[in-house]
Amino acid sequence: QADRVHLGVLLRTLSTSAANRPAGVRLVPFVSREVVMEQLPHTERAGMSRRLYRELIRHALLRGADGFYVFNPVGRGSPQRQQIMLEGFEMVEDVRAVYDQMLAFRPFLDAGEPMTLSWPEPGTAGVVWSGLRLEDECLVRAITLSEQAERVKLSPWPGMSVELEAPPEGATYRLSRDGSVTPLPME
Numbered sequence: 001q002a003d004r005v006h007l008g009v010l011l012r013t014l015s016t017s018a019a020n021r022p023a024g025v026r027l028v029p030f031v032s033r034e035v036v037m038e039q040l041p042h043t044e045r046a047g048m049s050r051r052l053y054r055e056l057i058r059h060a061l062l063r064g065a066d067g068f069y070v071f072n073p074v075g076r077g078s079p080q081r082q083q084i085m086l087e088g089f090e091m092v093e094d095v096r097a098v099y100d101q102m103l104a105f106r107p108f109l110d111a112g113e114p115m116t117l118s119w120p121e122p123g124t125a126g127v128v129w130s131g132l133r134l135e136d137e138c139l140v141r142a143i144t145l146s147e148q149a150e151r152v153k154l155s156p157w158p159g160m161s162v163e164l165e166a167p168p169e170g171a172t173y174r175l176s177r178d179g180s181v182t183p184l185p186m187e
Helices: 002-020 050-061 081-111
Strands: 034-037 044-047 127-133 137-144 150-154 162-166 171-176 181-184
Touching: 002 050, 050 081, 050 127, 050 137, 081 137, 127 150, 127 162, 137 150, 137 162, 162 171
Parallel strands: none
Antiparallel strands: 034 044, 127 137, 137 171, 150 162, 171 181
């Protein structure tokens, strides 16, 4: 449930920023697996799994993110400072690993137009998909936040409809205007 809430909130924030940014302004969202509330008497932490955090990074890139702000500030007096710093380095590694995967699709990252900026309500199950469209091709990622694979129907171009499988582990597809759908290997 925490994974779904965190993902929903971060996708909502990212998508709202992407929808409202002026032309020419880069989108560099703050992304974090962890939420640290140091103002409380006992430092409390909540966050998302590394698997879903990597999924968030993929979806952010497929919604037009140009880069990421990753580190959490950690107060000197925090009793969990060392653990939080280690997790910060893990988050950087997660972003780097996903970026490396996505660079295989550099033309989409450089010139693709986001296909959707909708998001799930925080805490709900169901399908989340994101994609970038070039003139004749799309790169789409779909995942379900449910336990069983689901299908999602989308319209990559006017007059064209495609149905894709959205498994719990996520799936990436390359769509062509000629109607072909190619599943792509991606962690």
